[in-house]
Amino acid sequence: MTLVDRVMLGDRLALARLLTLVENDTKDGREALSLLYPRTGQAHLIGVTGAPGTGKSSLVNRLALHYRAEKARVAIAAVDPSSPYTGGAVLGDRVRMKDLAGDEGVFIRSMASRGALGGLSQATAAIVQIFDAAGYDIVFVETVGAGQGEVDIARLAHTTLVVEAPGLGDDIQAIKAGILEIADILVVNKADRPGAENTEKALRSVLELAHTPVTADRHHGRTMNVAAPAGSSGGTWLTPIQRTVALDGQGIPELAAKISEHRAYLMSSGHWRDREQSRISSQVEGILQQALMAQFHAALPKRRYNEIMQRVFDKHLSPSEAVDLLVSAAAVSDASVPPSVTSEGRASRGRRPQ
Amino acid sequence: MTLVDRVMLGDRLALARLLTLVENDTKDGREALSLLYPRTGQAHLIGVTGAPGTGKSSLVNRLALHYRAEKARVAIAAVDPSSPYTGGAVLGDRVRMKDLAGDEGVFIRSMASRGALGGLSQATAAIVQIFDAAGYDIVFVETVGAGQGEVDIARLAHTTLVVEAPGLGDDIQAIKAGILEIADILVVNKADRPGAENTEKALRSVLELAHTPVTADRHHGRTMNVAAPAGSSGGTWLTPIQRTVALDGQGIPELAAKISEHRAYLMSSGHWRDREQSRISSQVEGILQQALMAQFHAALPKRRYNEIMQRVFDKHLSPSEAVDLLVSAAAVSDASVPPSVTSEGRASRGRRPQ
Numbered sequence: 001m002t003l004v005d006r007v008m009l010g011d012r013l014a015l016a017r018l019l020t021l022v023e024n025d026t027k028d029g030r031e032a033l034s035l036l037y038p039r040t041g042q043a044h045l046i047g048v049t050g051a052p053g054t055g056k057s058s059l060v061n062r063l064a065l066h067y068r069a070e071k072a073r074v075a076i077a078a079v080d081p082s083s084p085y086t087g088g089a090v091l092g093d094r095v096r097m098k099d100l101a102g103d104e105g106v107f108i109r110s111m112a113s114r115g116a117l118g119g120l121s122q123a124t125a126a127i128v129q130i131f132d133a134a135g136y137d138i139v140f141v142e143t144v145g146a147g148q149g150e151v152d153i154a155r156l157a158h159t160t161l162v163v164e165a166p167g168l169g170d171d172i173q174a175i176k177a178g179i180l181e182i183a184d185i186l187v188v189n190k191a192d193r194p195g196a197e198n199t200e201k202a203l204r205s206v207l208e209l210a211h212t213p214v215t216a217d218r219h220h221g222r223t224m225n226v227a228a229p230a231g232s233s234g235g236t237w238l239t240p241i242q243r244t245v246a247l248d249g250q251g252i253p254e255l256a257a258k259i260s261e262h263r264a265y266l267m268s269s270g271h272w273r274d275r276e277q278s279r280i281s282s283q284v285e286g287i288l289q290q291a292l293m294a295q296f297h298a299a300l301p302k303r304r305y306n307e308i309m310q311r312v313f314d315k316h317l318s319p320s321e322a323v324d325l326l327v328s329a330a331a332v333s334d335a336s337v338p339p340s341v342t343s344e345g346r347a348s349r350g351r352r353p354q
Numbered sequence: 355m356t357l358v359d360r361v362m363l364g365d366r367l368a369l370a371r372l373l374t375l376v377e378n379d380t381k382d383g384r385e386a387l388s389l390l391y392p393r394t395g396q397a398h399l400i401g402v403t404g405a406p407g408t409g410k411s412s413l414v415n416r417l418a419l420h421y422r423a424e425k426a427r428v429a430i431a432a433v434d435p436s437s438p439y440t441g442g443a444v445l446g447d448r449v450r451m452k453d454l455a456g457d458e459g460v461f462i463r464s465m466a467s468r469g470a471l472g473g474l475s476q477a478t479a480a481i482v483q484i485f486d487a488a489g490y491d492i493v494f495v496e497t498v499g500a501g502q503g504e505v506d507i508a509r510l511a512h513t514t515l516v517v518e519a520p521g522l523g524d525d526i527q528a529i530k531a532g533i534l535e536i537a538d539i540l541v542v543n544k545a546d547r548p549g550a551e552n553t554e555k556a557l558r559s560v561l562e563l564a565h566t567p568v569t570a571d572r573h574h575g576r577t578m579n580v581a582a583p584a585g586s587s588g589g590t591w592l593t594p595i596q597r598t599v600a601l602d603g604q605g606i607p608e609l610a611a612k613i614s615e616h617r618a619y620l621m622s623s624g625h626w627r628d629r630e631q632s633r634i635s636s637q638v639e640g641i642l643q644q645a646l647m648a649q650f651h652a653a654l655p656k657r658r659y660n661e662i663m664q665r666v667f668d669k670h671l672s673p674s675e676a677v678d679l680l681v682s683a684a685a686v687s688d689a690s691v692p693p694s695v696t697s698e699g700r701a702s703r704g705r706r707p708q
Contacts, residue, residue: 034672052405277667287677292646312638313631318388323641
């Protein structure tokens with residue numbers, strides 16, 4: 001039986017192995033992804049992002065338990081882009097294990113950065129597809145931190161929760177305006193702490209300041225609106241704010257209800273499809289970029305590449321002049337020459353720089 | 355007189371305009387960059403990163419004032435990747451303006467995300483080069499947040515400061531292990547607050563836990579070591595920890611001294627050159643990636659591209675199958691046909707999918 005068959009039969013060990021193959025972008029992983037791709041498109045992808053200290057992991061745990069009580073199967077991709085080298089499990093995992101361990105309906109995967117720019121976002125997209133195809137109804141994509149990378153990853157989701165908490169330092173306001181724009185639902189977690197009222201007020205005023213009601217979409221079929229009591233109104237989504245206390249579960253059923261409302265809104269407005277397509281387009285562009293780079297490096301002998309780079313290091317060529325040269329050198333090497341015949345000698349017969 | 359000439363003569367308005375051209379990746383901007391490139395390589399690039407609330411902006415201000423007192427010219431690129439749409443000035447700027455306004459030896463540039471993945475990192479690299487060529491001795495690259503994007507940007511620098519502060523939430527420990535690995539110098543800012551002692555202890559133990567002394571470089575000529583009182587020891591750099599209170603300037607001269615020591619270490623060890631080359635290589639790769647994408651899109655008619663994408667949306671093709679098809683379709687369209695002759699008709703005579 002193939003690995004993909006075993007994954008489809010619910011074999012968790014096979015799933016874990018497949019995720020590793022996919023994360024490492026192996027040939028087997030890519031083939032499995034292609035096989036599984038037609039089965040994707042069912043899961044509700046929920047992105048959860050926000051600054052450190054807001055209690056995102058606990059919140060995701062609680063939501064997972066809530067969905068488990070409704071018999072939904074839940075997968076969690078916990079992405080930690082701030083850990084570029086070490087990899088391995090983050091602190092939150094240990095907490096998580098206690099609550100969700102031994103539940104066959106939950107699968108948790110921690111991911112660190114893949115090093116290359118955009119690599120993590122691509123790996124996450126692929127892993128989410130595997131979960132989707134493997135029959136998980138709810139897939140959380142949880143990111144530590146709140147930088148550009150996290151925003152890009154949050155964009156993978158159908159529904160993005162931005163989590164805030166009272167009393168998290170003074171320049172946090174500066175960050176909000178940007179991060180709020182990706183929020184479908186704002187969560188004030190740790191709402192039993194002093195200052196929760198103020199945090200909510202601040203969020204509400206940032207929303208109101210930044211935006212008057214809009215009807216047209218601005219990005220990927222997303223609408224940005226003034227804060228409103230809750231949910232959708234006519235054709236637009238009015239970003240609601242929900243207070244929660246993840247530690248004891250306060251506000252979790254209400255948050256889950258808002259997530260359902262958002263799903264219903266996406267479906268009825270056609271934005272579900274828009275977001276699917278925008279996500280898939282980004283994924284294709286990412287793979288395409290990799291493929292073009294691979295093609296380029298296969299066409300241009302490494303020695304020629306290093307030669308040109310040395311001239312950049314020596315300041316005889318600027319980076320963009322070097323790129324012009326590299327691109328034409330690769331084109332000359334490549335043109336009507338089978339890869340096996342491409343050689344340094346052949347390449348240097350092309351357009352000579354300087 | 356050209357814009358570049360005016361920039362070289364110290365015209366601030368011209369500099370601001372050139373930065374905009376470069377940030378927007380215009381043709382004029384790229385040409386100016388190529389002209390200025392041979393003059394780069396003099397500035398000391400100092401990356402400053404850390405979680406929100408650690409007081410990075412105030413710290414950079416204080417350091418800037420310190421360097422100004424030594425007559426060095428200082429430029430600051432303040433990067434806010436968490437603000438993907440709004441752009442504009444961040445909160446820290448207003449504070450900054452008060453301290454540094456009217457000083458001709460300081461230039462501050464705020465940058466928001468360029469949208470495209472990797473775009474911000476490339477734009478920052480370019481802007482840093484302009485500052486370098488324009489004769490700024492010290493160039494700060496300050497990033498808000500601590501995600502992957504910020505880490506990538508911090509890697510632009512010769513010397514990277516990671517800023518922490520006491521009492522910033524409970525899951526911050528989880529983040530540290532990763533972000534610490536890029537730190538050349540650790541700063542505990544707001545060191546007059548309760549808990550500074552504990553923050554420093556925690557940092558020290560994370561450093562000690564994660565690493566036994568190493569002599570070999572692990573990444574881009576960087577060494578990761580156990581914490582040590584200060585500075586370099588033989589051939590390796592022992593990441594020091596410096597306490598500061600940016601608001602009143604405590605610890606700033608000591609921090610500046612450690613920055614100088616790090617520069618001396620980079621120079622004597624050859625890592626200065628390694629970091630320069632690694633930075634320039636990344637820059638070339640980024641521009642190359644863009645160029646290859648542009649070449650691809652020029653070669654393949656938009657209609658053909660959309661056709662293939664539609665089949666992916668319909669789940670008849672997986673993303674990686676689509677990329678194989680796109681790449682060969684573009685190659686067929688492109689082969690020995692001048693761009694002006696490339697047409698849909700010509701493209702569809704190529705390898706037919708399905």
